[in-house]
Amino acid sequence: VVADELDPTRRSLLRGAGAVGAALLATGLLGCSDDGGGDDQAGPTTTSQPAEDDGEANGPDRGEDGGEDGAAPLAGDVDLAVAGVTFENTTVELYRGLLDQRAAELSAAGLVPLLERLRDHHVEHAASLNRFLRQQGLDPVPSDRLFAGVTPLEEDELASLAVPDLVALLTEREDQLTHSYVDTLPRLTHAPLRLLVATVGATEARHVAALDLEAGGTAAYLARAASLPGGRYPVEQSLLRG
Amino acid sequence: VSRAQVDPADVALATRMGGLELSFVAAHQALLDRGALGSVESSLVSTFASHHLAHASAFQTLLRRLDRTAPPLASDPDLDAELALLGAAASGRPALLALAHHIERIAAASATVAVERAVDEPTIRLVAEVAPVEAQHVFLLETVLDRPIGERLADFESTDAHRLGD
Numbered sequence: 442v443v444a445d446e447l448d449p450t451r452r453s454l455l456r457g458a459g460a461v462g463a464a465l466l467a468t469g470l471l472g473c474s475d476d477g478g479g480d481d482q483a484g485p486t487t488t489s490q491p492a493e494d495d496g497e498a499n500g501p502d503r504g505e506d507g508g509e510d511g512a513a514p515l516a517g518d519v520d521l522a523v524a525g526v527t528f529e530n531t532t533v534e535l536y537r538g539l540l541d542q543r544a545a546e547l548s549a550a551g552l553v554p555l556l557e558r559l560r561d562h563h564v565e566h567a568a569s570l571n572r573f574l575r576q577q578g579l580d581p582v583p584s585d586r587l588f589a590g591v592t593p594l595e596e597d598e599l600a601s602l603a604v605p606d607l608v609a610l611l612t613e614r615e616d617q618l619t620h621s622y623v624d625t626l627p628r629l630t631h632a633p634l635r636l637l638v639a640t641v642g643a644t645e646a647r648h649v650a651a652l653d654l655e656a657g658g659t660a661a662y663l664a665r666a667a668s669l670p671g672g673r674y675p676v677e678q679s680l681l682r683g
Numbered sequence: 684v685s686r687a688q689v690d691p692a693d694v695a696l697a698t699r700m701g702g703l704e705l706s707f708v709a710a711h712q713a714l715l716d717r718g719a720l721g722s723v724e725s726s727l728v729s730t731f732a733s734h735h736l737a738h739a740s741a742f743q744t745l746l747r748r749l750d751r752t753a754p755p756l757a758s759d760p761d762l763d764a765e766l767a768l769l770g771a772a773a774s775g776r777p778a779l780l781a782l783a784h785h786i787e788r789i790a791a792a793s794a795t796v797a798v799e800r801a802v803d804e805p806t807i808r809l810v811a812e813v814a815p816v817e818a819q820h821v822f823l824l825e826t827v828l829d830r831p832i833g834e835r836l837a838d839f840e841s842t843d844a845h846r847l848g849d
Contacts, residue, residue, distance in 0.1 A: 639799065643795055672734030
């Protein structure tokens with residue numbers, strides 16, 4: 442059974458707990474990383490079987506919320522969490538490559554602190570999604586497992602692009618990630634995982650805005666804002682639709 | 684959406700979210716009417732208000748699909764009163780921008796928590812599409828307010844300002 446095959450009634454039965462405050466749930470999922478910032482080198486995650494709820498799906502703060510309302514994630518949830526880690530790993534690699542190869546120019550442009558922060562967020566996002574997988578009794582996705590649908594930049598491309606083009610490239614990637622998480626959320630049946638992915642996706646959207654401001658100031662953000670259909674984030678560039 | 688399949692929790696959530704969106708529109712408009720913001724700041728707040736109005740319209744449309752008997756959305760009276768009180772106390776550009784930021788933090792946190800609480804696909808999809816836009820609003824205002832980068836770019840979107848209740 443995968444998420445998309447669930448009928449609405451079944452989905453209703455699987456929704457996560459609402460009795461405990463969302464912030465508490467978020468704390469359970471988003472607590473301090475203990476997995477070395479996504480540097481796990483364990484074997485590939487097995488996602489062919491439905492995930493079993495080991496009773497720790499929400500971490501130590503699950504508390505009284507772990508009863509009948511705390512439905513176990515399904516295989517589709519696990520697969521999407523795995524995909525999310527590979528999105529993040531791929532993006533970390535892009536930032537690392539740029540920061541390694543173009544350090545001098547990025548430093549001269551005053552961009553290094555921002556880009557390092559965004560890179561670190563992606564490391565933390567991968568770690569949090571991996572924590573979810575471990576809570577399901579699954580192996581984490583190693584940091585060198587990348588998303589197959591994105592072709593990494595060649596070294597000469599990385600070396601030749603002008604700094605504004607690099608910023609545009611990163612903006613496009615962050616926008617693509619935001620599209621992808623918006624696209625992921627309705628496919629997730631496990632409510633606490635949805636909350637985790639929503640907090641990650643909203644942070645990617647902040648990244649887009651931060652890079653817009655770097656590229657073209659408030660006018661660049663306003664141009665993007667005016668293009669949002671119905672003031673809502675679209676999904677056309679979702680990596681799930683590639 | 685078949686009415687037989689509608690989860691009452693989604694009807695309540697769409698009603699709540701739509702009402703909050705209308706409150707955000709009214710609060711931003713009142714803030715703009717003060718005439719104390721610069722042109723760029725006014726453009727931002729005006730854009731945010733237009734987004735919230737569009738969101739309210741989307742929640743109204745969703746609500747009609749979920750429950751044809753649902754009354755039209757109305758702004759949240761408690762939030763309206765709170766924001767009016769804060770608006771009356773706010774004097775000058777920084778205080779008004781701080782109020783706009785307060786509004787957007789409520790909006791972003793509520794939308795993010797709504798993603799977790801929504802039950803069926805159409806409701807989850809709508810709140811999922813709204814949440815990142817609200818997060819960008821918060822970021823823009825924190826930038827205008829010159830907040831430190833650690834506040835503007837935390838690892839994860841905060842949910843502590845949500846107004847969806849327990």
